[in-house]
Amino acid sequence: MRYTEILTRTEAALAAGRISERDLEHLLQRRADRPGSARPDTAGVLAAIGLMVAFLGVALLFGLRWHDLHGGVRVLSPFLFPAAALALAVGLSRSGRPVWQSELAGIVGFVALVLAFLAAADAFHPRDNGLFGVVAAAIGTAAVVALHLQLRNARLTGWGLSVALVALTGSAAAYAGAGSHDVARVMAGHAAVAGAIGALLFARSRLAAVPAIRTSLLLWSIAAVDGTSGDGYQHLSVWHAVISLTVVAAFVLSSALELDGLVWVGALASLAWLGMLAAVIGSSAGWAIALLLAGAGLVGLALLVAGVRRRRTPIG
Numbered sequence: 001m002r003y004t005e006i007l008t009r010t011e012a013a014l015a016a017g018r019i020s021e022r023d024l025e026h027l028l029q030r031r032a033d034r035p036g037s038a039r040p041d042t043a044g045v046l047a048a049i050g051l052m053v054a055f056l057g058v059a060l061l062f063g064l065r066w067h068d069l070h071g072g073v074r075v076l077s078p079f080l081f082p083a084a085a086l087a088l089a090v091g092l093s094r095s096g097r098p099v100w101q102s103e104l105a106g107i108v109g110f111v112a113l114v115l116a117f118l119a120a121a122d123a124f125h126p127r128d129n130g131l132f133g134v135v136a137a138a139i140g141t142a143a144v145v146a147l148h149l150q151l152r153n154a155r156l157t158g159w160g161l162s163v164a165l166v167a168l169t170g171s172a173a174a175y176a177g178a179g180s181h182d183v184a185r186v187m188a189g190h191a192a193v194a195g196a197i198g199a200l201l202f203a204r205s206r207l208a209a210v211p212a213i214r215t216s217l218l219l220w221s222i223a224a225v226d227g228t229s230g231d232g233y234q235h236l237s238v239w240h241a242v243i244s245l246t247v248v249a250a251f252v253l254s255s256a257l258e259l260d261g262l263v264w265v266g267a268l269a270s271l272a273w274l275g276m277l278a279a280v281i282g283s284s285a286g287w288a289i290a291l292l293l294a295g296a297g298l299v300g301l302a303l304l305v306a307g308v309r310r311r312r313t314p315i316g
Contacts, residue, residue, distance in 0.1 A: 052108065062077070076120070081115075082113035082116050085112055086105070089103075089106040094150075106153070107159075114140075117136040130171055130174035130175030136171070138168065141161065141164040141168060144157060145157075147160070158261075159214070163218070166222060169186065169219065187226065188220065188223040191215075191220045195212070198211075198212030198213035206257075213259070214261065217246055217265045224243035225239075228276055239276075240277070247270050250263070250265045
């Protein structure tokens with residue numbers, strides 16, 4: 001490669017203001033934070049799919065016999081599955097395998113951990129679901145931190161912490177005896193704090209800011225759903241405006257800040273938004289037309305976002 005030419009073009013782009021020093025630092029930091037990264041190849045993908053299918057098969061076989069178990073074995077045995085997946089993630093990382101393989105194993109482990117807690121709750125029948133949720137979220141947070149100490153994977157840790165902190169916030173509010181409205185307000189308050197933290201961190205470290213911004217959007221979404229349940233899903237309330245703004249914010253921030261992971265948060269919030277609007281609309285033709293216009297507006301927003309990305313001037 002012609003490194004001299006690339007360096008000259010980069011220097012010229014920096015001097016002309018077509019790229020900023022922060023953009024260049026972000027690019028270099030992303031590469032530094034993903035050592036050993038490699039694109040998935042056919043053999044690796046097939047092996048990963050095979051392991052996941054086998055993992056699911058073992059889980060299904062276990063589920064068929066799980067109801068026959070008793071006592072502590074029935075409560076604790078589901079945690080063998082997340083433990084195996086997370087141990088595999090650590091083993092893949094230490095053996096120098098591509099980062100995406102350990103990330104995939106970690107994600108499977110986190111999902112299995114959530115399912116394990118749900119199974120344990122069904123077997124244990126806790127007297128206080130709020131307290132059980134707090135304990136489960138605290139254990140999940142500790143598991144995410146422990147995995148981060150082994151993998152040092154900011155993206156995997158960020159997603160895990162976002163989900164764990166959202167669960168911890170809602171469970172703590174429920175344990176404190178808050179009703180649906182109060183839980184929604186608590187989550188909204190925490191969402192505002194997380195968003196402010198993300199904004200303050202963004203100028204210093206994008207990697208540190210992304211989990212805070214993602215957590216804020218997730219909290220706003222869940223607060224809207226929870227708040228609407230208190231008012232009744234058939235009635236229009238301020239929470240419908242909250243979920244609408246959350247959807248727009250997720251997609252706009254994803255494009256403006258080049259945080260592609262926020263697209264998934266926006267997609268999840270969009271599903272909640274559609275469900276909430278469908279409950280309000282019912283059989284009203286007027287609301288159906290409003291929904292059609294809202295959908296057209298979202299399509300227009302998508303086209304606007306795509307246009308902004310296309311107009312960006314490449315380096316050189």
